Amino acid sequence: MVPTGCVVMALFIGAPAGADLIDFDSLQVGEIVAEQFAGMGVHIEVINDGHPSIDLGIIFDSFGSSGHDSDLEGPPWSSGNASSDVFANLLIIAENDVDANNDGLIDDPDDEAGGGSIIFRFDIPVFEFGFSLIDIETSESGPTASVMFFNDEVFVGMVDFSDLVDSGSAFFDPTIVFGNHSANHIQPMSFFNGIDPLEFNEVRFVLQGSGAIDNIFFASVPSPGATALVLLGLIIGGGGRRRRHVAQTNPY
Numbered sequence: 001m002v003p004t005g006c007v008v009m010a011l012f013i014g015a016p017a018g019a020d021l022i023d024f025d026s027l028q029v030g031e032i033v034a035e036q037f038a039g040m041g042v043h044i045e046v047i048n049d050g051h052p053s054i055d056l057g058i059i060f061d062s063f064g065s066s067g068h069d070s071d072l073e074g075p076p077w078s079s080g081n082a083s084s085d086v087f088a089n090l091l092i093i094a095e096n097d098v099d100a101n102n103d104g105l106i107d108d109p110d111d112e113a114g115g116g117s118i119i120f121r122f123d124i125p126v127f128e129f130g131f132s133l134i135d136i137e138t139s140e141s142g143p144t145a146s147v148m149f150f151n152d153e154v155f156v157g158m159v160d161f162s163d164l165v166d167s168g169s170a171f172f173d174p175t176i177v178f179g180n181h182s183a184n185h186i187q188p189m190s191f192f193n194g195i196d197p198l199e200f201n202e203v204r205f206v207l208q209g210s211g212a213i214d215n216i217f218f219a220s221v222p223s224p225g226a227t228a229l230v231l232l233g234l235i236i237g238g239g240g241r242r243r244r245h246v247a248q249t250n251p252y
């Protein structure tokens with residue numbers, strides 16, 4: 001059942017207990033990403049829409065030491081709220097799986113132009129989820145480029161990337177600018193049913209084109225700030241059914 005309560009993005013100050021960040025920087029360029037973070041209770045799966053036989057998530061080095069896609073190389077980036085930020089390794093959907101030298105690493109990492117899904121599954125339920133988006137272009141942030149949240153395969157919520165740059169959306173963030181060679185930090189998202197924070201154990205990115213993700217932030221305990229904001233919303237809005245958006249602190 002889809003919750004009818006309000007949806008807010010959480011205020012995040014500091015690193016609350018039970019929160020963690022995956023920046024992919026400990027992995028090798030071209031490395032296939034799947035169970036490297038199982039020790040943190042996180043499992044990653046990729047479904048490639050452009051090349052359905054290559055369902056691989058791999059590491060791309062944004063410093064440009066390997067791989068051949070300048071759209072994923074920076075800083076500096078051409079636009080976005082993270083245009084001067086260093087990302088080092090990024091996670092992409094592999095457009096090819098060539099490993100000619102048989103070292104287990106994809107030789108020339110490139111991101112899949114045909115899009116696909118990047119799925120994160122959590123052993124322990126999560127209440128907050130944030131991330132960074134690299135080279136997500138306006139044409140790719142249409143109605144179906146999104147991030148979806150599920151709990152035991154039951155739909156919890158969804159944020160379309162176009163919502164993030166839509167001033168009429170509860171998820172609007174005026175600092176975000178999408179475009180070719182852009183870099184943006186997306187603030188942690190939480191979902192509520194009334195004042196009850198909703199847990200989820202699967203997050204699914206659905207990309208319509210090329211691009212990369214990084215800085216996967218997740219928290220397994222509800223943010224006190226988020227709860228306070230909902231209570232504030234109850235006071236100001238006179239009810240918990242209203243969507244609210246507030247200025248946030250960047251966790252990255």
Ligand SMILES: [Ca+2]
Binds near residue numbers: 087
């Ligand atoms: Ca990184």
Ligand SMILES: [Ca+2]
Binds near residue numbers: 030099100102103106
């Ligand atoms: Ca190789």
Ligand SMILES: [Ca+2]
Binds near residue numbers: 069110111112113
């Ligand atoms: Ca590419």
Ligand SMILES: [Ca+2]
Binds near residue numbers: 071137179180210
């Ligand atoms: Ca591009």
